[in-house]
Amino acid sequence: MNDLEVRQLRYFVAVAEELHFGRAAARLGMAQPPLSRTIRDLERQLGVTLFERTTRQVKLTGAGEVLLRDARTALEAITAAAHRARHAGSTSPRLRIAIKADIDGGLLPQILDAYGTDPAALPTELVLGGLGDQPKALRDGLADVALVLRPMDDRGLDSESLITEPVLVAMAATDPLAARTELRLADLAGRSLPSGAPADGGRAVPRRPGVTRPASNLSEIFSLVETGSIVFFAPASVARRNPRPGVAYRPVSDLPNCTLAIVWPQDARSPAVAAFVRVACTIAATRRTQAEPQMQSTTA
Amino acid sequence: MNDLEVRQLRYFVAVAEELHFGRAAARLGMAQPPLSRTIRDLERQLGVTLFERTTRQVKLTGAGEVLLRDARTALEAITAAAHRARHAGSTSPRLRIAIKADIDGGLLPQILDAYGTDPAALPTELVLGGLGDQPKALRDGLADVALVLRPMDDRGLDSESLITEPVLVAMAATDPLAARTELRLADLAGRSLPSGAPADGGRAVPRRPGVTRPASNLSEIFSLVETGSIVFFAPASVARRNPRPGVAYRPVSDLPNCTLAIVWPQDARSPAVAAFVRVACTIAATRRTQAEPQMQSTTA
DNA sequence: GCGATTGATACCCTGGGGATATGAATGACC
DNA sequence: GGTCATTCATATCCCCAGGGTATCAATCGC
Structure with missing residues (x-):
């Protein structure tokens, strides 16, 4: 009934993400044996097996998946506590x-x-x-x-x-589709999206590797758009505030606001x-x- | 930048609740000096003072209050992780x-x-x-x-x-107020409420010590109601399902549903x-x- | 079947968490 | 105002838990 400690959760999350004790240990900056032992102790303590492991593969059990989710939020809560306290104490x-x-x-x-x-x-x-x-x-x-x-x-x-507000698609002004006044998502099927985190509102748009390095800021994205390498979804206000000669904004009729x-x-x-x-x-x-x-x- | 650990948070919460290192240490089943040292280290680690302490009194600083709140939720998240994982692993x-x-x-x-x-x-x-x-x-x-x-x-x-559904007040049938068909909260000002956690929907009603031992279940509460020791707020369905000869239910006009x-x-x-x-x-x-x-x- | 990979086991060693003893500061009381 | 009790801080010691190294054992690829 001893309670979990942060170290155990950190280690568990590392193994759960790597699904490999050696790599997880490397990521944690430690040797593999103590990591294995800690996970074993954790399982004993919870009375639950978290990983199905052979010497060739490691995978999460159901209980492991539950713990992974909860462990992540618990760790977030802990780091939040530290950050907020630090901030609250600042002069x-x-x-x-x-x-x-x-x-x-x-x-x-x-x-x-x-x-x-x-x-x-x-x-x-x-x-x-x-x-x-x-x-x-x-x-x-x-x-x-x-x-x-x-x-x-x-x-x-x-x-x-x-x-x-509506979401527009930004594309190269020279793109054949730019001639049309309104598009549908299907029309864009062949175009690639920014490989970085796109400012598209987190919408889950199918993405495919179009550019090697993730573009992280709008200027980079726009230069890629201008060259026709990618298209890009932006809220109307973003479009309004970023008029660029080589970039055409078009409404997409079947994209929700x-x-x-x-x-x-x-x-x-x-x-x-x-x-x-x-x-x-x-x-x-x-x-x-x-x-x-x-x-x-x-x-x- | 080392991260917080559960032990530190537990200790901190204990001290923050007791506002007394000796009592907190006792509650934690340990001696006072290591507790003091742990709190000091925690403060050093966060770069923040959490308690204003003299030899005569201990009180929380602003940062301490922030941390107390966050520490509680973080600890809840940790124990939740343990419980859920245990449960998920059960056969x-x-x-x-x-x-x-x-x-x-x-x-x-x-x-x-x-x-x-x-x-x-x-x-x-x-x-x-x-x-x-x-x-x-x-x-x-x-x-x-x-x-x-x-x-x-x-x-x-x-x-x-x-x-x-509406909330009714349960009172002794012999209570003079029971003669009226409808009451207002003000009418009940003098009556005491159950000293246990009342099933009143968590509404913050002023409570005063009327009975020595907290009543924890409905039967206990109803017997106290019958004797006129207390009044009690109950949703209409609870009232409907608990008709008792000595107890009168009356609507309270200014109590929200x-x-x-x-x-x-x-x-x-x-x-x-x-x-x-x-x-x-x-x-x-x-x-x-x-x-x-x-x-x-x-x-x- | 042999070697490579990878998780588990055995063992040692160091650091940190805990205990005891004691100091220091504050408030109460006469 | 001096004395005592209370209470938090400091000093010191000890032990165990968490980490390291060496090695074993099992599985897969060839």
């Missing part, structure tokens, strides 16, 4: 806002301005990138609030939708976070009411 | 349903019957009590799904409302859980449509 508390560059729909400047006047406000700090996984940055305690595109993995998080949402850890109690969320929702609401006539005049 | 997998006795609104038998016929169903097992905190039982991995009254602490959990909800861990992926939720929602829906005419005929 200059700040509100850390995680965004993926350029997906904020142009809302962020207004939000920041308005937030600055709020009595509960803290100085803000933008957390860029964060491995492209803002929800994880929140779960790991590296940020206090995030702007992300739905759908996303919202386990442990609360969120509020801000604005919804994407939604920009503000997200924060479910158990956040900080008034600074609450104030930021409130401000963001207000700004988005005014934007929405303004946007409708604008949209019409733009499309007209 | 007879079961769906563990956490309920507080008698608050299921009479739905449970039907749900269990219908669930039994579902192809994805597992044998079921009722987890009673669970310290009266079903959400915690879910978070700790002691149950797979729960029936609880809203509002409740839903951090990390998903839920679906089943039925909503309570909602029975089905709850499960947010990251549950088990088809058995999904099937149970689906079945429960269906049963509740049919009950709702049946109930409305019934309710009218009952009140008429």
Whole structure:
């Protein structure tokens, strides 16, 4: 009945991911025997076998899969505890806002301005990138609030939708398809997508290796788009803010709209976070009411 | 940058709860000096002071409060991982349903019957009590799904409302207030509530010590109600199923309705859980449509 | 059947977590 | 204000658990 410890979970996750004791040990920077022993002890302790192992292959049992999932979230919770405590103890508390560059729909400047006047406000700090996984940055305690595109993995998080907009496809202006005014997903079947994490709202689009090195920022992606190497899905606001001569944006009729949402850890109690969320929702609401006539005049 | 370990968090939580190193050490079954040293090391490791301590008093700093909250959820996640893995490895997998006795609104038998016929169903097992905190039982991995009254602490959990019903107050038939047909909360100001965890849907009602020993089950509570020692709030279905000569149920006009909800861990992926939720929602829906005419005929 | 690969076992050794003894600071009380 | 009790911190020792090296054993490819 002794409880699990972080070391055991870390080791278990490593083995579960590598499915190979030697490689897992290498990744952990240790020798293989103590790793094997730790896993064995873990299994004894839980009274459960986690891996079916022969000398030639290692694979997870059902219980192992359950533990893998839970172990990951538990480890996230632990690292989040450390990060948040560290941050809370720092002499200059700040509100850390995680965004993926350029997906904020142009809302962020207004939000920041308005937030600055709020009595509960803290100085803000933008957390860029964060491995492209803002929800994880929140779960790991590296940020206090995030702007992300739905759908996303919202386990442990609360969120509020801000604005919804259509998704356009960006393609080379010279692409034959660019001659058409409207496309369907099927038309794009042959085109490759960025091999990095694309700013497409996390939508699960079939992806195939088109470029060797993952492109991580919009400029890289756009240069690939211009050369016709790839196509790329972007929310309308991103398209509007990135007009480029060689790039054509076209609506895709059967692609659902994407939604920009503000997200924060479910158990956040900080008034600074609450104030930021409130401000963001207000700004988005005014934007929405303004946007409708604008949209019409733009499309007209 | 070494990561936190469970031992450190356990110790920290103990000290944070006791606000006294000696007592915390006793609770942990260890001597005080190593505890002090562990906390000191933890603070060094995080680069944050967690307690303001003099020889006469210990109190949490801001960072300490942040860590306390996060540490609790992290520890819950760890114990949940252990429990779920143990359960998943057991030879007879079961769906563990956490309920507080008698608050299921009479739905449970039907749900269990219908669930039994579902192809994805597992044998079921009722987890009673669970310290009266079903959400915690879910978070700790002691149950797979729960029936609880809203509002409740839903951090990390998903839920679906089943039925909503009014809350009645149960009082001694001899109570002068029982002569009235309808009451307001203010009328009950002088009455005491059960000192145990009351089945009032977790509503934060002011409570004062009326009885020495906490009453944990309905029969105990009802005998106290009959003697006029306490009053007690119960959903209408509980009242309907517990008619007792010495007890009068009266509506309370300014008490909001309570909602029975089905709850499960947010990251549950088990088809058995999904099937149970689906079945429960269906049963509740049919009950709702049946109930409305019934309710009218009952009140008429 | 032989060698290569890979997980398990045997054994040693060091560091860290725990205990005891003691110091130091604060508040209570006369 | 001096004394005592309380309580957290420091000093020191000890032991075991976690890690390393060497080796075995089993499986697969040829």
